[in-house]
Amino acid sequence: MKVQPAVFLDRDGTLNEDRGYVTTLDEFVLLPGVCEGIARLNECGFLVIVVTNQSAIARGFMTEKDLLRIHEHFAEQLHEAGAHVNGWYVCPHHPDDGCACRKPRPGMIHQAVKDFDLDASRCFFVGDKVSDLQAAQASGVEGILVTTSPYAKQAKLAHQEGVLPIAYIADSFSQAIEWMIQDSRKMS
Numbered sequence: 001m002k003v004q005p006a007v008f009l010d011r012d013g014t015l016n017e018d019r020g021y022v023t024t025l026d027e028f029v030l031l032p033g034v035c036e037g038i039a040r041l042n043e044c045g046f047l048v049i050v051v052t053n054q055s056a057i058a059r060g061f062m063t064e065k066d067l068l069r070i071h072e073h074f075a076e077q078l079h080e081a082g083a084h085v086n087g088w089y090v091c092p093h094h095p096d097d098g099c100a101c102r103k104p105r106p107g108m109i110h111q112a113v114k115d116f117d118l119d120a121s122r123c124f125f126v127g128d129k130v131s132d133l134q135a136a137q138a139s140g141v142e143g144i145l146v147t148t149s150p151y152a153k154q155a156k157l158a159h160q161e162g163v164l165p166i167a168y169i170a171d172s173f174s175q176a177i178e179w180m181i182q183d184s185r186k187m188s
């Protein structure tokens, strides 16, 4: 049986502008090429799974309902572009809660691998932060860095120092998508 490849996507800084805590629809601003890139992944047979830390919930800056509204709004924008996300995984906890799901811990990826019956070695994770790449590493998923946020510098540096594995560094979301599609063809 052929296992479906999947792409895990970080949210803030990867799909939308990282403005600190995004708690309202106005603050959710998609980065260029995101809807088109996700449509490409859909077309090429990848499952698309969003994996995001949202401690603003634990901090009381927004409710679960507020977050749901933002994700519904995003899903509508995707729909208009003929794209869709297959799964949403959110860590609502505070960093001090010590939960298993908050990245850099791999809890959300593990859960998705289980839920969708995935082969982690055939999956990719796209993110802009050290914690994204660490979560990818901890779950045996190929990590891709997008340099679309100021946080990416830190991850790039850690990679150059040899302490953070990164399979590919992309200047844009679309570049990351095309690289994964090519790389996945090599694997199969």
Ligand SMILES: [Zn+2]
Pocket: 091, 092, 093, 099, 100, 101, 102
């Ligand atoms: Zn959590």
